Amino acid sequence: MGNTNFHHALKIREDLCIGCSHCMNVCPTEAIRVKNGKSVLFGDRCVDCGECFRVCPVSAIIIDHDDFNNIFDYKYRVALVPAVFTGQFPVDISLRQIFSVLIDIGFTHVYEVENGVEILLEAINETSTPQPEKKPLISSFCPAIVRLIQVKFPALVDNILLLKPPLDISALHIRKEMEEKGIPAEETGIFYVTPCAAKIAAIKDPVGEAASAITGVINMDILFNRVYRQVKQKNNHTCALPSGSKLSNVAMCWSLTNGEAPHVKGRSLAIDEIKNVIEFLERLENDEFSDIDFLELRACDESCAGGVLTISNRFLAAERLRNHVENFQPNPELQYPDSLRSIYQNSEYLQENISIEKVYPRSILKLDDNMAEAMKKMERVNRIMQLLPMVDCGICGAPSCQALAQDIVQGLGNIKHCIFIQKILEQKGELNLEDSVKIMQDIWGYGKTNKYRDLKGI
Amino acid sequence: MHFEFNIEGGNFSKAGTASSQLKKILKQLNVDPKVIKRVVVALYEAEVNVVAHAYTGQIFIDIDTNKIEIKLVDEGPGIPNIELAMQQGYSTASPAVREMGFGAGMGLPNIKNNTDELHVASEVGKGTTVKMAIFLIS
Ligand SMILES: Nc1ncnc2c1ncn2[C@@H]1O[C@H](COP(=O)(O)OP(=O)(O)OP(=O)(O)O)[C@@H](O)[C@H]1O
Protein backbone atom coordinates (compact mmCIF):
# COMPACT_ATOMS: atom_id res chain seq x y z
CA MET A 1 0.00 0.00 0.00
CA GLY A 2 3.04 2.19 -0.44
CA ASN A 3 1.91 4.35 -3.32
CA THR A 4 0.44 7.50 -1.84
CA ASN A 5 1.41 10.08 -4.40
CA PHE A 6 -2.14 10.92 -5.39
CA HIS A 7 -3.53 14.22 -4.46
CA HIS A 8 -6.31 14.02 -1.94
CA ALA A 9 -8.55 16.87 -0.97
CA LEU A 10 -9.68 14.99 2.12
CA LYS A 11 -7.39 15.31 5.09
CA ILE A 12 -7.72 14.05 8.62
CA ARG A 13 -6.79 16.63 11.22
CA GLU A 14 -4.93 14.70 13.87
CA ASP A 15 -5.46 17.41 16.47
CA LEU A 16 -9.22 17.13 16.14
CA CYS A 17 -9.68 13.42 15.43
CA ILE A 18 -11.08 11.48 18.37
CA GLY A 19 -10.54 8.10 16.75
CA CYS A 20 -14.22 7.14 16.89
CA SER A 21 -13.87 4.96 13.76
CA HIS A 22 -17.10 6.17 12.17
CA CYS A 23 -15.16 7.11 9.04
CA MET A 24 -13.38 3.76 8.94
CA ASN A 25 -16.70 1.95 8.94
CA VAL A 26 -18.25 3.85 6.05
CA CYS A 27 -15.28 4.04 3.70
CA PRO A 28 -16.26 2.17 0.53
CA THR A 29 -12.65 1.32 -0.34
CA GLU A 30 -11.51 0.40 3.20
CA ALA A 31 -8.95 3.19 3.08
CA ILE A 32 -9.04 4.08 6.79
CA ARG A 33 -7.52 2.46 9.89
CA VAL A 34 -7.39 3.59 13.51
CA LYS A 35 -3.94 3.86 15.09
CA ASN A 36 -2.93 5.55 18.34
CA GLY A 37 -6.44 6.83 18.75
CA LYS A 38 -6.51 8.59 15.37
CA SER A 39 -7.83 7.76 11.95
CA VAL A 40 -5.18 7.15 9.34
CA LEU A 41 -5.82 7.36 5.60
CA PHE A 42 -4.22 5.04 3.02
CA GLY A 43 -3.71 7.48 0.19
CA ASP A 44 -3.63 4.92 -2.60
CA ARG A 45 -7.06 3.57 -1.67
CA CYS A 46 -8.92 6.84 -1.13
CA VAL A 47 -11.11 7.99 -4.02
CA ASP A 48 -12.13 11.29 -2.36
CA CYS A 49 -15.80 10.35 -2.26
CA GLY A 50 -16.25 12.15 1.07
CA GLU A 51 -18.33 9.53 2.88
CA CYS A 52 -15.95 9.90 5.84
CA PHE A 53 -16.46 13.66 5.89
CA ARG A 54 -20.21 13.18 6.18
CA VAL A 55 -20.05 10.99 9.28
CA CYS A 56 -17.26 12.64 11.25
CA PRO A 57 -18.89 13.89 14.48
CA VAL A 58 -16.14 16.40 15.30
CA SER A 59 -15.37 17.80 11.83
CA ALA A 60 -11.86 16.41 11.96
CA ILE A 61 -11.99 15.54 8.30
CA ILE A 62 -11.38 18.63 6.27
CA ILE A 63 -11.44 19.40 2.61
CA ASP A 64 -8.40 21.20 1.45
CA HIS A 65 -9.26 24.24 -0.62
CA ASP A 66 -7.82 27.54 -1.69
CA ASP A 67 -8.07 30.57 0.51
CA PHE A 68 -10.71 32.98 -0.76
CA ASN A 69 -8.24 35.84 -0.82
CA ASN A 70 -6.12 33.94 -3.34
CA ILE A 71 -8.49 35.25 -5.96
CA PHE A 72 -6.95 38.69 -5.52
CA ASP A 73 -3.62 37.40 -6.84
CA TYR A 74 -5.23 37.75 -10.25
CA LYS A 75 -6.31 40.78 -12.17
CA TYR A 76 -9.23 38.89 -13.70
CA ARG A 77 -11.07 36.66 -11.28
CA VAL A 78 -13.60 34.28 -12.71
CA ALA A 79 -16.06 32.45 -10.45
CA LEU A 80 -16.87 29.19 -12.21
CA VAL A 81 -20.17 28.35 -10.60
CA PRO A 82 -22.08 25.08 -10.92
CA ALA A 83 -25.87 25.15 -11.01
CA VAL A 84 -26.08 23.36 -7.66
CA PHE A 85 -24.57 26.44 -6.04
CA THR A 86 -27.65 28.47 -6.85
CA GLY A 87 -29.72 25.51 -5.70
CA GLN A 88 -28.40 26.11 -2.19
CA PHE A 89 -30.29 29.38 -1.82
CA PRO A 90 -33.93 29.86 -0.90
CA VAL A 91 -36.07 30.29 -4.00
CA ASP A 92 -36.82 33.93 -3.29
CA ILE A 93 -33.19 34.84 -3.84
CA SER A 94 -32.75 35.20 -7.54
CA LEU A 95 -29.91 33.93 -9.58
CA ARG A 96 -28.98 37.45 -10.63
CA GLN A 97 -28.84 38.52 -7.03
CA ILE A 98 -26.46 35.68 -6.25
CA PHE A 99 -24.28 36.49 -9.22
CA SER A 100 -24.17 40.18 -8.48
CA VAL A 101 -23.02 39.46 -4.93
CA LEU A 102 -20.24 37.32 -6.37
CA ILE A 103 -19.11 40.36 -8.35
CA ASP A 104 -19.52 42.48 -5.24
CA ILE A 105 -17.25 40.32 -3.12
CA GLY A 106 -14.44 40.44 -5.61
CA PHE A 107 -14.91 38.36 -8.73
CA THR A 108 -14.69 40.13 -12.05
CA HIS A 109 -16.64 37.45 -13.95
CA VAL A 110 -19.21 34.83 -13.12
CA TYR A 111 -19.52 31.88 -15.44
CA GLU A 112 -21.77 28.87 -15.10
CA VAL A 113 -20.12 25.48 -15.35
CA GLU A 114 -23.01 23.94 -17.24
CA ASN A 115 -22.44 26.22 -20.22
CA GLY A 116 -20.14 23.43 -21.35
CA VAL A 117 -22.93 20.87 -21.44
CA GLU A 118 -24.17 21.31 -25.01
CA ILE A 119 -20.64 21.11 -26.41
CA LEU A 120 -20.10 17.88 -24.50
CA LEU A 121 -23.45 16.44 -25.45
CA GLU A 122 -22.67 17.02 -29.09
CA ALA A 123 -19.34 15.23 -28.68
CA ILE A 124 -20.90 12.30 -26.79
CA ASN A 125 -23.50 11.72 -29.42
CA GLU A 126 -20.91 11.94 -32.15
CA THR A 127 -18.68 9.39 -30.47
CA SER A 128 -18.74 6.35 -32.68
CA THR A 129 -20.39 3.30 -31.19
CA PRO A 130 -17.64 1.58 -29.23
CA GLN A 131 -16.52 -1.99 -29.80
CA PRO A 132 -18.73 -4.40 -27.85
CA GLU A 133 -16.05 -4.95 -25.19
CA LYS A 134 -16.01 -1.22 -24.44
CA LYS A 135 -19.75 -1.09 -23.96
CA PRO A 136 -21.30 0.49 -22.00
CA LEU A 137 -19.49 3.81 -22.02
CA ILE A 138 -19.17 5.20 -18.53
CA SER A 139 -19.46 8.94 -18.05
CA SER A 140 -16.35 10.77 -16.86
CA PHE A 141 -18.50 13.34 -15.06
CA CYS A 142 -17.95 12.28 -11.45
CA PRO A 143 -14.25 12.20 -10.53
CA ALA A 144 -14.87 9.97 -7.50
CA ILE A 145 -16.34 7.37 -9.83
CA VAL A 146 -13.41 7.60 -12.24
CA ARG A 147 -11.04 6.98 -9.33
CA LEU A 148 -13.24 4.22 -7.96
CA ILE A 149 -13.02 2.41 -11.28
CA GLN A 150 -9.25 2.84 -11.36
CA VAL A 151 -8.72 1.31 -7.93
CA LYS A 152 -11.51 -1.24 -7.67
CA PHE A 153 -12.64 -2.11 -11.19
CA PRO A 154 -9.46 -2.11 -13.27
CA ALA A 155 -11.15 -4.16 -16.02
CA LEU A 156 -13.55 -1.28 -16.66
CA VAL A 157 -11.11 1.60 -17.16
CA ASP A 158 -11.43 1.27 -20.93
CA ASN A 159 -15.17 1.89 -20.67
CA ILE A 160 -14.65 5.40 -19.34
CA LEU A 161 -15.72 7.99 -21.88
CA LEU A 162 -12.58 9.94 -22.72
CA LEU A 163 -14.23 13.34 -22.92
CA LYS A 164 -13.80 16.28 -20.60
CA PRO A 165 -16.68 17.00 -18.24
CA PRO A 166 -18.55 20.34 -18.65
CA LEU A 167 -16.41 21.91 -15.91
CA ASP A 168 -13.20 21.54 -17.92
CA ILE A 169 -14.87 22.55 -21.17
CA SER A 170 -16.14 25.76 -19.61
CA ALA A 171 -12.76 26.49 -18.07
CA LEU A 172 -11.15 26.05 -21.46
CA HIS A 173 -13.68 28.41 -22.99
CA ILE A 174 -12.93 31.05 -20.38
CA ARG A 175 -9.18 30.73 -20.99
CA LYS A 176 -9.73 31.07 -24.71
CA GLU A 177 -12.00 34.10 -24.30
CA MET A 178 -9.52 35.89 -22.06
CA GLU A 179 -6.77 35.12 -24.50
CA GLU A 180 -8.86 36.63 -27.33
CA LYS A 181 -9.26 39.76 -25.27
CA GLY A 182 -5.46 39.95 -25.16
CA ILE A 183 -5.23 39.21 -21.47
CA PRO A 184 -2.05 37.32 -20.50
CA ALA A 185 -2.87 33.86 -19.11
CA GLU A 186 -1.24 34.57 -15.77
CA GLU A 187 -3.59 37.49 -15.15
CA THR A 188 -6.66 35.26 -15.21
CA GLY A 189 -7.58 33.17 -12.22
CA ILE A 190 -10.44 30.69 -12.67
CA PHE A 191 -11.94 29.56 -9.38
CA TYR A 192 -14.34 26.68 -9.27
CA VAL A 193 -16.97 26.57 -6.55
CA THR A 194 -17.01 22.92 -5.60
CA PRO A 195 -19.77 20.84 -4.02
CA CYS A 196 -17.39 17.97 -3.20
CA ALA A 197 -13.86 16.82 -2.46
CA ALA A 198 -13.48 14.64 -5.53
CA LYS A 199 -13.66 17.61 -7.89
CA ILE A 200 -10.82 19.27 -6.00
CA ALA A 201 -8.65 16.19 -6.24
CA ALA A 202 -9.45 15.98 -9.95
CA ILE A 203 -8.38 19.59 -10.50
CA LYS A 204 -5.17 19.33 -8.47
CA ASP A 205 -4.26 15.95 -9.92
CA PRO A 206 -6.25 15.36 -13.12
CA VAL A 207 -6.71 11.86 -14.51
CA GLY A 208 -6.05 11.66 -18.26
CA GLU A 209 -4.90 15.28 -18.50
CA ALA A 210 -1.58 16.96 -17.90
CA ALA A 211 -2.86 20.03 -16.05
CA SER A 212 -6.18 21.65 -15.38
CA ALA A 213 -7.24 25.00 -16.82
CA ILE A 214 -8.72 25.81 -13.41
CA THR A 215 -6.61 27.90 -11.07
CA GLY A 216 -8.16 27.17 -7.73
CA VAL A 217 -11.10 25.78 -5.85
CA ILE A 218 -13.38 27.37 -3.32
CA ASN A 219 -15.55 25.19 -1.16
CA MET A 220 -19.24 25.69 -1.71
CA ASP A 221 -20.18 25.91 1.95
CA ILE A 222 -17.69 28.70 2.57
CA LEU A 223 -18.76 30.75 -0.42
CA PHE A 224 -22.42 30.17 0.36
CA ASN A 225 -21.98 31.68 3.82
CA ARG A 226 -20.19 34.67 2.39
CA VAL A 227 -22.75 35.31 -0.31
CA TYR A 228 -25.81 34.62 1.82
CA ARG A 229 -24.64 37.04 4.50
CA GLN A 230 -24.17 39.72 1.93
CA VAL A 231 -27.59 39.09 0.45
CA LYS A 232 -29.12 39.32 3.92
CA GLN A 233 -27.22 42.39 5.02
CA LYS A 234 -27.82 44.72 2.12
CA ASN A 235 -29.70 44.91 -1.08
CA ASN A 236 -27.48 44.83 -4.04
CA HIS A 237 -28.54 47.60 -6.27
CA THR A 238 -25.17 49.24 -6.31
CA CYS A 239 -23.24 46.77 -8.45
CA ALA A 240 -23.68 45.88 -12.07
CA LEU A 241 -26.05 42.99 -12.38
CA PRO A 242 -24.66 40.23 -14.52
CA SER A 243 -27.23 38.63 -16.74
CA GLY A 244 -29.19 35.79 -15.26
CA SER A 245 -28.70 32.25 -16.33
CA LYS A 246 -28.87 31.42 -20.00
CA LEU A 247 -28.60 27.75 -19.36
CA SER A 248 -30.93 25.41 -21.14
CA ASN A 249 -33.20 23.05 -19.33
CA VAL A 250 -30.84 20.14 -19.99
CA ALA A 251 -27.73 22.02 -18.91
CA MET A 252 -29.29 23.33 -15.70
CA CYS A 253 -30.07 19.79 -14.52
CA TRP A 254 -26.96 18.07 -15.90
CA SER A 255 -25.34 17.60 -12.49
CA LEU A 256 -28.49 16.06 -10.99
CA THR A 257 -29.32 12.38 -11.15
CA ASN A 258 -30.59 11.55 -14.63
CA GLY A 259 -29.01 14.76 -15.85
CA GLU A 260 -26.98 12.97 -18.50
CA ALA A 261 -28.57 9.59 -19.15
CA PRO A 262 -31.82 10.61 -20.90
CA HIS A 263 -29.97 12.82 -23.38
CA VAL A 264 -27.44 10.31 -24.58
CA LYS A 265 -28.48 8.19 -27.51
CA GLY A 266 -29.05 4.49 -26.98
CA ARG A 267 -30.04 2.67 -23.82
CA SER A 268 -28.66 4.52 -20.83
CA LEU A 269 -28.95 4.22 -17.11
CA ALA A 270 -28.34 6.62 -14.22
CA ILE A 271 -27.13 5.34 -10.85
CA ASP A 272 -26.31 7.50 -7.86
CA GLU A 273 -24.66 6.88 -4.49
CA ILE A 274 -21.34 5.12 -4.34
CA LYS A 275 -22.62 1.90 -2.77
CA ASN A 276 -25.20 1.46 -5.53
CA VAL A 277 -22.54 2.17 -8.11
CA ILE A 278 -20.21 -0.45 -6.61
CA GLU A 279 -22.97 -3.03 -6.57
CA PHE A 280 -23.77 -2.35 -10.20
CA LEU A 281 -20.15 -2.32 -11.37
CA GLU A 282 -19.48 -5.68 -9.68
CA ARG A 283 -22.11 -7.19 -11.90
CA LEU A 284 -21.17 -5.21 -14.96
CA GLU A 285 -17.68 -6.63 -14.65
CA ASN A 286 -19.14 -10.13 -14.93
CA ASP A 287 -20.70 -9.08 -18.21
CA GLU A 288 -24.10 -9.85 -16.77
CA PHE A 289 -25.75 -6.98 -18.62
CA SER A 290 -25.71 -6.55 -22.33
CA ASP A 291 -27.21 -3.83 -24.51
CA ILE A 292 -26.52 -0.91 -22.17
CA ASP A 293 -24.86 1.89 -24.11
CA PHE A 294 -24.20 4.55 -21.52
CA LEU A 295 -23.89 4.76 -17.76
CA GLU A 296 -24.23 7.92 -15.73
CA LEU A 297 -22.64 7.08 -12.38
CA ARG A 298 -22.47 9.53 -9.49
CA ALA A 299 -20.89 9.02 -6.08
CA CYS A 300 -23.44 11.05 -4.12
CA ASP A 301 -27.11 10.42 -3.50
CA GLU A 302 -29.00 12.93 -5.68
CA SER A 303 -25.67 13.49 -7.46
CA CYS A 304 -24.07 16.93 -7.00
CA ALA A 305 -27.09 18.26 -5.09
CA GLY A 306 -25.96 15.77 -2.42
CA GLY A 307 -22.28 16.77 -2.56
CA VAL A 308 -20.56 16.78 0.82
CA LEU A 309 -20.03 20.54 0.73
CA THR A 310 -23.61 21.46 0.03
CA ILE A 311 -25.69 23.22 2.65
CA SER A 312 -29.25 22.92 1.54
CA ASN A 313 -31.21 19.70 1.67
CA ARG A 314 -30.33 17.79 -1.47
CA PHE A 315 -33.93 17.22 -2.52
CA LEU A 316 -34.78 20.88 -2.20
CA ALA A 317 -31.68 21.92 -4.08
CA ALA A 318 -32.58 19.55 -6.91
CA GLU A 319 -36.11 20.89 -6.89
CA ARG A 320 -34.90 24.45 -7.25
CA LEU A 321 -32.87 23.58 -10.31
CA ARG A 322 -35.71 21.65 -11.87
CA ASN A 323 -38.16 24.47 -11.20
CA HIS A 324 -35.83 27.08 -12.51
CA VAL A 325 -36.40 25.49 -15.85
CA GLU A 326 -40.00 26.58 -15.80
CA ASN A 327 -39.25 30.28 -15.48
CA PHE A 328 -36.34 30.02 -17.83
CA GLN A 329 -36.24 32.96 -20.18
CA PRO A 330 -33.33 33.31 -22.53
CA ASN A 331 -31.75 36.67 -22.08
CA PRO A 332 -29.16 37.15 -24.79
CA GLU A 333 -28.24 40.80 -24.23
CA LEU A 334 -25.04 41.45 -22.33
CA GLN A 335 -25.69 43.04 -18.99
CA TYR A 336 -22.27 43.97 -17.83
CA PRO A 337 -19.31 45.04 -19.90
CA ASP A 338 -16.94 42.19 -19.19
CA SER A 339 -19.30 39.41 -20.08
CA LEU A 340 -17.84 36.47 -21.90
CA ARG A 341 -19.20 35.56 -25.28
CA SER A 342 -21.31 32.49 -25.82
CA ILE A 343 -19.45 29.21 -25.62
CA TYR A 344 -20.53 28.46 -29.19
CA GLN A 345 -18.08 31.11 -30.38
CA ASN A 346 -15.37 28.62 -29.49
CA SER A 347 -17.15 25.39 -30.22
CA GLU A 348 -14.69 24.29 -32.89
CA TYR A 349 -11.71 24.90 -30.61
CA LEU A 350 -13.43 23.19 -27.72
CA GLN A 351 -14.39 20.14 -29.77
CA GLU A 352 -10.77 19.82 -30.85
CA ASN A 353 -9.62 19.86 -27.26
CA ILE A 354 -12.37 17.85 -25.64
CA SER A 355 -10.58 14.52 -25.38
CA ILE A 356 -8.76 13.25 -22.34
CA GLU A 357 -6.09 10.59 -22.44
CA LYS A 358 -6.49 6.94 -21.60
CA VAL A 359 -7.25 6.25 -17.96
CA TYR A 360 -4.99 3.68 -16.31
CA PRO A 361 -5.93 1.18 -13.63
CA ARG A 362 -4.24 1.44 -10.26
CA SER A 363 -5.63 -1.56 -8.48
CA ILE A 364 -5.66 -1.58 -4.70
CA LEU A 365 -6.85 -5.15 -4.61
CA LYS A 366 -3.72 -6.95 -5.71
CA LEU A 367 -1.78 -8.53 -2.88
CA ASP A 368 1.46 -8.35 -4.83
CA ASP A 369 2.64 -7.36 -8.29
CA ASN A 370 4.11 -10.80 -8.71
CA MET A 371 1.46 -13.47 -9.08
CA ALA A 372 3.41 -16.25 -7.35
CA GLU A 373 4.00 -13.90 -4.39
CA ALA A 374 0.37 -12.85 -4.45
CA MET A 375 -0.69 -16.49 -4.29
CA LYS A 376 1.47 -17.08 -1.23
CA LYS A 377 0.03 -14.01 0.40
CA MET A 378 -3.50 -15.07 -0.43
CA GLU A 379 -2.92 -18.44 1.18
CA ARG A 380 -1.70 -16.66 4.28
CA VAL A 381 -4.69 -14.31 4.24
CA ASN A 382 -7.03 -17.27 3.99
CA ARG A 383 -5.29 -19.10 6.83
CA ILE A 384 -5.49 -16.01 9.04
CA MET A 385 -9.16 -15.50 8.16
CA GLN A 386 -9.89 -18.98 9.47
CA LEU A 387 -8.59 -17.86 12.85
CA LEU A 388 -10.52 -14.60 13.00
CA PRO A 389 -14.06 -14.41 14.38
CA MET A 390 -15.52 -12.83 11.20
CA VAL A 391 -17.70 -10.38 13.08
CA ASP A 392 -16.09 -7.25 11.61
CA CYS A 393 -16.24 -5.46 14.97
CA GLY A 394 -13.43 -3.07 14.04
CA ILE A 395 -11.81 -3.22 17.51
CA CYS A 396 -8.52 -4.15 15.84
CA GLY A 397 -8.53 -0.76 14.11
CA ALA A 398 -9.31 -2.27 10.70
CA PRO A 399 -12.77 -2.16 9.14
CA SER A 400 -13.21 -5.93 8.74
CA CYS A 401 -11.62 -9.24 9.63
CA GLN A 402 -10.56 -9.57 6.01
CA ALA A 403 -8.94 -6.14 6.07
CA LEU A 404 -7.02 -7.12 9.22
CA ALA A 405 -5.89 -10.39 7.62
CA GLN A 406 -4.63 -8.49 4.58
CA ASP A 407 -2.94 -5.87 6.72
CA ILE A 408 -1.13 -8.62 8.65
CA VAL A 409 0.12 -10.22 5.45
CA GLN A 410 1.26 -6.83 4.14
CA GLY A 411 3.14 -6.21 7.37
CA LEU A 412 0.73 -3.51 8.54
CA GLY A 413 -1.12 -5.36 11.27
CA ASN A 414 -0.79 -7.98 13.94
CA ILE A 415 -3.09 -10.87 14.78
CA LYS A 416 -2.89 -9.84 18.44
CA HIS A 417 -4.87 -6.75 17.51
CA CYS A 418 -7.93 -9.00 17.40
CA ILE A 419 -9.75 -8.78 20.73
CA PHE A 420 -11.04 -12.35 20.46
CA ILE A 421 -7.54 -13.69 20.00
CA GLN A 422 -6.24 -11.52 22.83
CA LYS A 423 -8.73 -13.08 25.23
CA ILE A 424 -7.63 -16.60 24.37
CA LEU A 425 -3.96 -15.70 24.54
CA GLU A 426 -4.54 -14.18 27.96
CA GLN A 427 -6.37 -17.30 29.10
CA LYS A 428 -3.50 -19.47 27.90
CA GLY A 429 -1.01 -17.20 29.66
CA GLU A 430 0.63 -16.29 26.37
CA LEU A 431 -0.19 -12.60 26.64
CA ASN A 432 0.09 -10.76 29.93
CA LEU A 433 -2.56 -8.25 30.88
CA GLU A 434 -0.20 -5.28 30.73
CA ASP A 435 0.71 -6.06 27.12
CA SER A 436 -2.91 -6.66 26.28
CA VAL A 437 -3.90 -3.19 27.51
CA LYS A 438 -0.90 -1.74 25.71
CA ILE A 439 -2.14 -3.24 22.43
CA MET A 440 -5.54 -1.61 22.91
CA GLN A 441 -3.87 1.67 23.75
CA ASP A 442 -1.76 1.54 20.60
CA ILE A 443 -4.91 1.22 18.57
CA TRP A 444 -7.39 3.42 20.40
CA GLY A 445 -5.15 5.78 22.32
CA TYR A 446 -4.72 6.24 26.05
CA GLY A 447 -7.95 8.08 26.75
CA LYS A 448 -10.49 5.65 25.41
CA THR A 449 -8.60 2.61 26.61
CA ASN A 450 -8.26 3.78 30.22
CA LYS A 451 -11.44 5.80 30.58
CA TYR A 452 -13.27 3.35 32.81
CA ARG A 453 -10.38 2.88 35.19
CA ASP A 454 -9.51 6.58 35.41
CA LEU A 455 -13.08 7.77 35.92
CA LYS A 456 -13.90 5.12 38.46
CA GLY A 457 -10.59 5.75 40.16
CA ILE A 458 -9.82 2.05 40.34
CA MET B 1 -4.48 -22.89 -5.39
CA HIS B 2 -7.67 -24.81 -5.26
CA PHE B 3 -11.23 -23.56 -4.73
CA GLU B 4 -14.62 -25.26 -4.77
CA PHE B 5 -18.16 -23.95 -5.05
CA ASN B 6 -21.60 -25.50 -5.19
CA ILE B 7 -24.36 -24.57 -7.63
CA GLU B 8 -28.04 -24.88 -6.94
CA GLY B 9 -30.15 -25.76 -9.99
CA GLY B 10 -33.02 -23.40 -10.70
CA ASN B 11 -31.81 -20.59 -8.44
CA PHE B 12 -31.04 -17.76 -10.86
CA SER B 13 -30.54 -15.18 -8.16
CA LYS B 14 -27.46 -17.10 -6.97
CA ALA B 15 -26.05 -17.70 -10.45
CA GLY B 16 -22.83 -15.74 -10.69
CA THR B 17 -21.74 -16.25 -7.10
CA ALA B 18 -18.77 -18.37 -8.05
CA SER B 19 -17.70 -16.13 -10.91
CA SER B 20 -17.86 -13.09 -8.61
CA GLN B 21 -15.75 -14.91 -6.01
CA LEU B 22 -13.24 -16.00 -8.61
CA LYS B 23 -13.06 -12.46 -9.91
CA LYS B 24 -12.15 -11.18 -6.44
CA ILE B 25 -9.46 -13.82 -6.14
CA LEU B 26 -7.94 -13.06 -9.53
CA LYS B 27 -7.90 -9.33 -8.84
CA GLN B 28 -5.98 -9.99 -5.65
CA LEU B 29 -3.54 -12.13 -7.60
CA ASN B 30 -2.88 -9.24 -9.96
CA VAL B 31 -4.02 -11.18 -13.02
CA ASP B 32 -4.40 -9.04 -16.15
CA PRO B 33 -7.89 -7.48 -16.14
CA LYS B 34 -8.50 -8.68 -19.70
CA VAL B 35 -7.80 -12.28 -18.70
CA ILE B 36 -10.00 -11.88 -15.61
CA LYS B 37 -12.81 -10.74 -17.81
CA ARG B 38 -12.54 -13.80 -20.05
CA VAL B 39 -12.43 -16.16 -17.10
CA VAL B 40 -15.36 -14.53 -15.38
CA VAL B 41 -17.51 -14.45 -18.50
CA ALA B 42 -16.80 -18.12 -19.26
CA LEU B 43 -17.48 -19.28 -15.73
CA TYR B 44 -20.61 -17.18 -15.44
CA GLU B 45 -22.08 -18.74 -18.59
CA ALA B 46 -21.20 -22.23 -17.39
CA GLU B 47 -22.70 -21.51 -13.97
CA VAL B 48 -25.92 -20.26 -15.55
CA ASN B 49 -26.09 -23.39 -17.69
CA VAL B 50 -26.08 -25.58 -14.59
CA VAL B 51 -28.69 -23.35 -12.94
CA ALA B 52 -30.85 -23.29 -16.07
CA HIS B 53 -30.49 -26.81 -17.37
CA ALA B 54 -29.31 -29.11 -14.54
CA TYR B 55 -30.32 -29.96 -10.96
CA THR B 56 -27.20 -29.44 -8.93
CA GLY B 57 -23.53 -28.96 -9.57
CA GLN B 58 -20.05 -28.35 -8.26
CA ILE B 59 -17.22 -26.14 -9.44
CA PHE B 60 -13.55 -26.97 -9.01
CA ILE B 61 -11.02 -24.25 -9.73
CA ASP B 62 -7.26 -24.63 -9.87
CA ILE B 63 -5.00 -21.63 -10.28
CA ASP B 64 -1.28 -21.53 -10.81
CA THR B 65 0.96 -18.94 -12.36
CA ASN B 66 0.54 -20.48 -15.84
CA LYS B 67 -3.14 -21.19 -16.11
CA ILE B 68 -6.59 -21.21 -14.61
CA GLU B 69 -8.46 -24.48 -14.87
CA ILE B 70 -12.14 -24.77 -14.12
CA LYS B 71 -14.26 -27.90 -13.98
CA LEU B 72 -18.04 -27.89 -13.56
CA VAL B 73 -19.66 -31.19 -12.77
CA ASP B 74 -23.43 -31.36 -12.66
CA GLU B 75 -26.20 -33.83 -12.08
CA GLY B 76 -28.82 -33.22 -14.68
CA PRO B 77 -30.40 -34.30 -17.95
CA GLY B 78 -27.12 -34.23 -19.84
CA ILE B 79 -26.63 -33.03 -23.40
CA PRO B 80 -27.66 -35.53 -26.11
CA ASN B 81 -25.81 -33.83 -28.94
CA ILE B 82 -22.87 -31.78 -27.79
CA GLU B 83 -21.90 -30.63 -31.26
CA LEU B 84 -25.36 -29.20 -31.75
CA ALA B 85 -25.36 -27.59 -28.30
CA MET B 86 -22.09 -25.85 -29.14
CA GLN B 87 -23.69 -24.10 -32.09
CA GLN B 88 -24.62 -20.45 -31.78
CA GLY B 89 -28.31 -19.93 -31.28
CA TYR B 90 -29.11 -23.51 -30.36
CA SER B 91 -31.12 -23.65 -27.16
CA THR B 92 -33.59 -25.92 -25.44
CA ALA B 93 -34.35 -23.30 -22.80
CA SER B 94 -37.94 -23.21 -21.59
CA PRO B 95 -40.09 -20.11 -22.18
CA ALA B 96 -39.77 -19.34 -18.46
CA VAL B 97 -35.99 -19.25 -18.70
CA ARG B 98 -36.15 -17.15 -21.84
CA GLU B 99 -38.30 -14.66 -20.03
CA MET B 100 -35.47 -14.15 -17.58
CA GLY B 101 -33.21 -13.08 -20.42
CA PHE B 102 -31.41 -16.40 -20.86
CA GLY B 103 -31.79 -18.99 -23.61
CA ALA B 104 -30.31 -17.23 -26.62
CA GLY B 105 -28.11 -20.24 -27.26
CA MET B 106 -25.01 -18.10 -26.84
CA GLY B 107 -23.61 -19.57 -23.62
CA LEU B 108 -21.48 -22.45 -24.84
CA PRO B 109 -20.17 -20.55 -27.90
CA ASN B 110 -19.30 -17.69 -25.57
CA ILE B 111 -17.38 -20.02 -23.28
CA LYS B 112 -15.53 -21.38 -26.29
CA ASN B 113 -14.56 -17.86 -27.42
CA ASN B 114 -13.26 -16.85 -24.03
CA THR B 115 -11.21 -19.92 -23.14
CA ASP B 116 -8.06 -21.50 -24.53
CA GLU B 117 -9.29 -25.03 -23.94
CA LEU B 118 -12.81 -26.34 -23.60
CA HIS B 119 -13.98 -29.88 -23.17
CA VAL B 120 -17.59 -30.88 -22.68
CA ALA B 121 -18.53 -34.43 -21.72
CA SER B 122 -22.03 -35.56 -20.98
CA GLU B 123 -24.10 -38.62 -20.22
CA VAL B 124 -27.81 -38.32 -20.93
CA GLY B 125 -29.86 -38.78 -17.80
CA LYS B 126 -26.81 -38.45 -15.56
CA GLY B 127 -25.11 -35.11 -16.04
CA THR B 128 -22.54 -32.94 -17.73
CA THR B 129 -18.92 -32.07 -17.11
CA VAL B 130 -17.47 -28.89 -18.55
CA LYS B 131 -13.73 -28.41 -18.35
CA MET B 132 -12.05 -25.23 -19.40
CA ALA B 133 -8.64 -23.65 -19.20
CA ILE B 134 -7.27 -20.19 -19.73
CA PHE B 135 -3.52 -19.70 -20.03
CA LEU B 136 -1.88 -16.79 -18.32
CA ILE B 137 1.29 -16.69 -20.36
CA SER B 138 0.74 -16.72 -24.09
N1 LIG C 1 -25.16 -28.20 -17.98
C1 LIG C 1 -26.06 -28.53 -18.92
N2 LIG C 1 -26.94 -29.55 -18.71
C2 LIG C 1 -27.82 -29.87 -19.65
N3 LIG C 1 -27.96 -29.24 -20.83
C3 LIG C 1 -27.12 -28.24 -21.12
C4 LIG C 1 -26.14 -27.80 -20.16
N4 LIG C 1 -25.45 -26.79 -20.71
C5 LIG C 1 -25.98 -26.57 -21.93
N5 LIG C 1 -26.99 -27.43 -22.18
C6 LIG C 1 -27.79 -27.55 -23.42
O1 LIG C 1 -27.09 -26.88 -24.44
C7 LIG C 1 -27.90 -25.87 -25.00
C8 LIG C 1 -27.06 -24.71 -25.44
O2 LIG C 1 -26.43 -24.11 -24.32
P1 LIG C 1 -26.00 -22.59 -24.37
O3 LIG C 1 -25.43 -22.22 -23.07
O4 LIG C 1 -25.18 -22.38 -25.58
O5 LIG C 1 -27.39 -21.85 -24.61
P2 LIG C 1 -28.57 -21.60 -23.58
O6 LIG C 1 -28.12 -21.90 -22.20
O7 LIG C 1 -29.76 -22.32 -24.05
O8 LIG C 1 -28.84 -20.05 -23.74
P3 LIG C 1 -27.92 -18.85 -23.19
O9 LIG C 1 -26.67 -19.46 -22.64
O10 LIG C 1 -27.64 -17.98 -24.38
O11 LIG C 1 -28.71 -18.16 -22.16
C9 LIG C 1 -28.89 -25.53 -23.91
O12 LIG C 1 -30.08 -25.01 -24.42
C10 LIG C 1 -29.12 -26.90 -23.29
O13 LIG C 1 -30.02 -27.67 -24.06
Ligand SMILES: [Mg+2]
Ligand atom coordinates in the same frame (compact mmCIF):
# COMPACT_ATOMS: atom_id res chain seq x y z
MG1 LIG D 1 -26.39 -21.00 -21.40
